Amino acid sequence: MRINLALQGGGAHGAFTWGVLDVLLQDPDIEIAAISGTSAGAMNGAALKAGMLSGGPEAARANLDWLWTRMGALSGTGFPEWMAAFGPAAVSRMLENSWPYVMTDLWARMTSPYAFGPFYQNPLREIAEAFQYDKVCADQGPQLFVCATNVRTGKARVFTRNEISTEAILASACLPTLFQAVEIEDPKTGRRDAYWDGGFTGNPALWPFFKPDLPDDVLIVNINPLERAETPTAPQQIQSRMNEISFNAALMGELRAISFVQRLISDGALTSNDMKDVRIHMIADDDLMTDLSVATKTIPVPQILDALKRAGQVAARKFLENHRKDLGTRGTVDLTSMYS
16 A cells, blocks of 8 residues: 655654654555655654665664654753653643743743854754765655745745755754744755745645655644644643644645545546545544643653654554555545535
8 A cells, every 4th residue: 555644743743753653664565655744744754764765664663763762862851750650731731831941932932043143053953964865865765855935935845855955854844933044055046045944835745745656645644733622822822823723724725725626526527637636644633732732842852752652653553443444545534624
């Protein structure tokens, strides 16, 4: 069963995708034909592809373990292991209300990443530089697409093959309130442009999957909740919901377009030879994600990362149990109800 993987960005919550990929890589019946990733999704995709070309699925799983172990080492929160017993939601609240986080968040709202001058350093650079780009950019293995947002034009740019680099990965994960924009030269024009997080324009970008040589099944790993039952009132809650809505907007637009094409094909106005009849699937855990916050997105607490991985594993197994037979046959997401 050949599938395309669409991996959302969402900071440290991308550890949920780590768990999903861990299960998919152990399934001998699934072949990953292509990956489109943004931010943490791009890092997951790069780790997976490099591992696959190094030693197959087991090496890919090991490479993902390496990535998220390194990510957990960045937190510096000093949360003791016993706090994991309180569960992700409680740890999230403790972190969100802690004095160091509140002061750091306030500082980020009042200053620019450029205020650090020569002392500025992107904490993700060391990890991004460690990817094996000869494998990440190779023609073999799953096709990889990395999305970033051009600051000048506001348009998405999708990097693939030898366009993918340390700078492209960092650009895809560049939250403008935390990191300085990443400058990348366009080889076609020679112009250097600044880039921000790809989540603003494609989280992730689905249009690279419309190529005729790629399968029709697109499995989206969604880590930004589409719905929240309660209206946010606290400042942190408002900021979190704003982030979720803005980072889901581009994906919702693409899904609406896919649904429109599906209706045209169903009505006979188009045929599958005219337009690709994409089958959409999704793995998510909105209940868990709504218990977390912007704090756990920006600070990769090891206890939260472990919980997210386990949740991703459970969600992936549940999806395969319920929908394995649907892969290659029909979509499993009701697109109309999703955006209407």
